[in-house]
Amino acid sequence: MLERTYDGQVCSIARALEVVGERWTLLILRDTVFRPRxxxxxxxxxxxxRNVLTTRLQWLCDEGLLERRLYQExxxxxxxxxxxKAKDLIPVLAALIAWGDKYYxxxxxxxxxxxRGCGGSIIHRLVCERCxxxxxxxxxxxxxxxxxxxxxxxxxxxxAIVRHG
Amino acid sequence: MLERTYDGQVCSIARALEVVGERWTLLILRDTVFRPRxxxxxxxxxxxxRNVLTTRLQWLCDEGLLERRLYQExxxxxxxxxxxKAKDLIPVLAALIAWGDKYYxxxxxxxxxxxRGCGGSIIHRLVCERCxxxxxxxxxxxxxxxxxxxxxxxxxxxxAIVRHG
Numbered sequence: 595m596l597e598r599t600y601d602g603q604v605c606s607i608a609r610a611l612e613v614v615g616e617r618w619t620l621l622i623l624r625d626t627v628f629r630p631r632x633x634x635x636x637x638x639x640x641x642x643x644r645n646v647l648t649t650r651l652q653w654l655c656d657e658g659l660l661e662r663r664l665y666q667e668x669x670x671x672x673x674x675x676x677x678x679k680a681k682d683l684i685p686v687l688a689a690l691i692a693w694g695d696k697y698y699x700x701x702x703x704x705x706x707x708x709x710r711g712c713g714g715s716i717i718h719r720l721v722c723e724r725c726x727x728x729x730x731x732x733x734x735x736x737x738x739x740x741x742x743x744x745x746x747x748x749x750x751x752x753x754a755i756v757r758h759g
Numbered sequence: 760m761l762e763r764t765y766d767g768q769v770c771s772i773a774r775a776l777e778v779v780g781e782r783w784t785l786l787i788l789r790d791t792v793f794r795p796r797x798x799x800x801x802x803x804x805x806x807x808x809r810n811v812l813t814t815r816l817q818w819l820c821d822e823g824l825l826e827r828r829l830y831q832e833x834x835x836x837x838x839x840x841x842x843x844k845a846k847d848l849i850p851v852l853a854a855l856i857a858w859g860d861k862y863y864x865x866x867x868x869x870x871x872x873x874x875r876g877c878g879g880s881i882i883h884r885l886v887c888e889r890c891x892x893x894x895x896x897x898x899x900x901x902x903x904x905x906x907x908x909x910x911x912x913x914x915x916x917x918x919a920i921v922r923h924g
Binding site for chain 2: 605606607608609610611612613614615620621624627628679681682683684685686687688689690691692693694695696697698699700701702703704705706707708709710712713714715716717718719720721722723724725727729731733734735736737738739740741742
């Protein structure tokens with residue numbers, strides 16, 4: 595279903611975008627992040643045509659991000675819940691929310707993600723695994739990894755240019 | 760240029776996706792993250808048609824994510840660098856890289872983002888601003904924020920369904 599337009603890009607961002615770059619994927623994941631959702635609820639939330647939503651949900655199941663469960667037999671009705679693979683995308687969702695709140699929420703954040711119980715707001719930190727320092731973009735650099743070496747040089751323009759120079 | 764298909768969604772993810780959900784935007788930002796890039800370099804890296812790349816770069820400049828600088832006058836040649844607004848997307852890029860590395864890098868990560876100097880790898884942490892706890896998805900909940908109250912109830916299906924129940 596998704597156009598695989600990034601095939602020439604040996605890059606984990608490009609590969610991740612093949613899966614989550616589809617416009618509605620992250621919104622479906624947003625709606626299923628806290629609990630399973632029924633097809634009808636998702637359809638109402640997203641305002642998508644039923645056949646379009648069906649296709650996208652099926653694709654997310656095929657990619658291992660959602661699991662489908664029959665909750666009613668007559669007529670058959672399904673609900674969708676997130677797998678661990680989908681839950682591992684929560685830092686992406688959380689970072690997108692923080693950025694959208696900062697630049698595109700003139701009336702204040704539409705929703706607030708909080709620490710359950712404590713009620714504190716969420717901070718996103720990049721931390722160095724080795725020395726424990728909290729990092730900003732200025733502290734980062736990129737190096738070719740093992741996956742870059744396994745591809746032919748002519749096929750890795752993305753990997754080549756992203757290297758820090 | 761971008762289809763504004765999320766207009767009915769009062770949600771910072773939806774608003775952020777209006778800007779960065781366009782398929783090539785995050786790849787352009789990836790390529791400019793460490794230093795300014797010339798048009799020719801971006802075109803070679805991304806393999807996009809020149810007119811398509813021109814349109815997208817212009818759009819990113821209009822949205823305040825890139826700044827254009829003339830580096831040669833005859834013939835005119837431009838390079839593009841990231842603004843603070845774009846740099847604030849680095850947590851999104853870093854989280855996408857981590858996820859892509861985990862699930863879509865069978866030969867290992869194509870590139871490694873490291874702490875400059877120290878060489879340590881990068882960990883993404885969600886931290887509670889109030890109590891300092893390191894959080895997982897299980898520790899989060901969502902509440903309507905001030906931006907949700909300012910919109911009419913009938914126009915906020917996304918904000919409504921994302922509420923934790």
